[in-house]
Amino acid sequence: EGDSQLPTHVKPAWFTMTLSEDERDLCRREREQTMLAAPIAQTSRDCEKLLKGLKQTNDKKYNWHFEAPIDLLANPEYTKVVERPLSRSEVEKKFVKEEYNTMGDLVADIRLIYNNAIKYNGAAAKKGIEIGKDICDSARIMLSRVDEKLVVIGLDAADRLGKTQVDQSMNRHKIEVQREASERKDAEAQHERRQQLMAKHELSQAEIEKLNKEEQTRLAAFDTARHSAVLGGTSSNVRLMRRKAEREKAALMEARQTWQIHRLSAATIWTQCRRFANTSKEKQSSSSSTDSNTPRDANNSNIRKRGADDLNDSSSTSKVVGRPPLKRKALEAATTPLCYSLPKHRSNATPLSMIIAPSRVKSRVNRQRPLLPTPLMHVFSLGDDDTTENRGGRGGGGGAVVDAME
Incomplete structure (x- = not known):
């Protein structure tokens, strides 16, 4: 509605922008890498779309060769050529069991199915064997279908994942900002609390010093009065003790x-x-x-x-x-x-x-x-x-x- 009000000769910058084929391939690869690197929890719907698109009726004449697993008993030499045999039904079972971590793992297994067919039947196609040539052609067509599906799915997935990433980055930024603000607020509150405690401590110290000074002054006054009473002899106890000491001294002497x-x-x-x-x-x-000379009575x-x-x-x-x-x-x-x-x-x-x-x-x-x-x-x-x-x-x-x- 807003675009209809603009003049016809005025177009947005993105509308008039022209890209070369290489630039478009680069943008497409970037979107694909973004989609394939995303977790499977975010791209599960895109994986379901890809698997359903590969089972379309238009591609059944090419896709039926790759539905069921390979009979290894009937083809014992298959494992000698192909290291890891795989089919589309096995990929779907693994997807249901949530054995894939990302969408890139699922796409790699799908491409492995068709690459194994080309690798095993390539020699027969070169010899002119019809069945071998038919399987190789079907595999190449399905690979092209996978690329086409990924391009279509990638536009929507890249846009959604980009928004999700932006939202996540914004959320992370907001969370970081909130965390910094909370830390700053806590630091300020802690600093203010520390200042209050220090002020209270200084006040209490001042009160304690004041009380100590008052107590010392009171004790000094009391000691002075007591000493003056002792020296002056005004205390009755001192007089009594002095008299008693004098009496004891006199008694001792x-x-x-x-x-x-x-x-x-x-x-x-x-x-x-x-x-x-x-x-x-x-x-x-x-x-x-004298007894010998004088007689006695x-x-x-x-x-x-x-x-x-x-x-x-x-x-x-x-x-x-x-x-x-x-x-x-x-x-x-x-x-x-x-x-x-x-x-x-x-x-x-x-x-x-x-x-x-x-x-x-x-x-x-x-x-x-x-x-x-x-x-x-x-x-x-x-x-x-x-x-x-x-x-x-x-x-x-x-x-x-x-x-x-x-």
């Missing part, structure tokens, strides 16, 4: 002083005891020397005798003959525990007992001379009214011993 006093007192008592023993020995020796001799017995009992290493009479006060002081007073300890500790020296003293009252227990030095606390002066003497009870010894 007082206990140390008490221990020094105990040690010195014990040493003093030991010294006095040795001095008393030495004095007793000296007096005894002096009295023994019976009472003094008895006292000296008892003193010598006491000295023998107290000393196991040396035996003294005589001993001067001891005063009753000195003997009682020697047989009683030695005591001395100390300042009262603030912790109100229990009295301590220390062994001064073992001795065996003979009692004046008991004539059986029992072994007295070891004298003990009682270390105890005195009150405000129980002082050294009230007890008399130097060092409490020890003073009585010293006075007696003196």
Whole structure:
């Protein structure tokens, strides 16, 4: 309808284009190659058209030679000439079974049928045998029919396949473009998501740093206040601990002083005891020397005798003959525990007992001379009214011993 409106002298470019025979053959071969190289799924209808066209009634007088398979038992020499025997019925069976991949495979088998006939019957045709010549001519005619059918079918098939290829290429291009667009979109979305995550991460890092700084500032202020409270002594716990430490320190110093006093007192008592023993020995020796010149009464001799017995009992290493009479006060002081007073300890500790020296003293009252227990030095606390002066003497009870010894 659009072409009718155009002027008669105006024609499309494709209509006025002129091609040579070689160019037309080239175009025809290109269309044929395109059709034969296409998959059988796209050219199945074209294959059916070709097989139906070869069975037309007009070509039956040429085609009947190639319908049925060759009887190889009747013609045993056929396989020696023809490598692959084939017939049109076998080609149709293979096509139905979908054993062909492309239309080119089907066309190659069809041409092989007629080429086998020419090859096997060519020698007979040259010899002038009619049957051989007839088969060769029929085969050549059918080959020409195949070429004619392919030209007609090829125009439609090439156009359809070309459109299909164009559509496929367009689809591939569209798919590629869509894929690239999708990838670009995904990349942009991923980049944007990464940017958001980075911004959120930076924000969170900033918040964390801010919180850390605030926490450090708060802890620093708390430490400063605590140190100032400790240094200034404003904390009640610190004051209590300080007082407790001072009390413990004072108690420790007082206990140390008490221990020094105990040690010195014990040493003093030991010294006095040795001095008393030495004095007793000296007096005894002096009295023994004067006994030969000065007579004594019976009472003094008895006292000296008892003193010598006491000295023998107290000393196991040396035996003294005589001993001067001891005063009753000195003997009682020697047989009683030695005591001395100390300042009262603030912790109100229990009295301590220390062994001064073992001795065996003979009692004046008991004539059986029992072994007295070891004298003990009682270390105890005195009150405000129980002082050294009230007890008399130097060092409490020890003073009585010293006075007696003196």
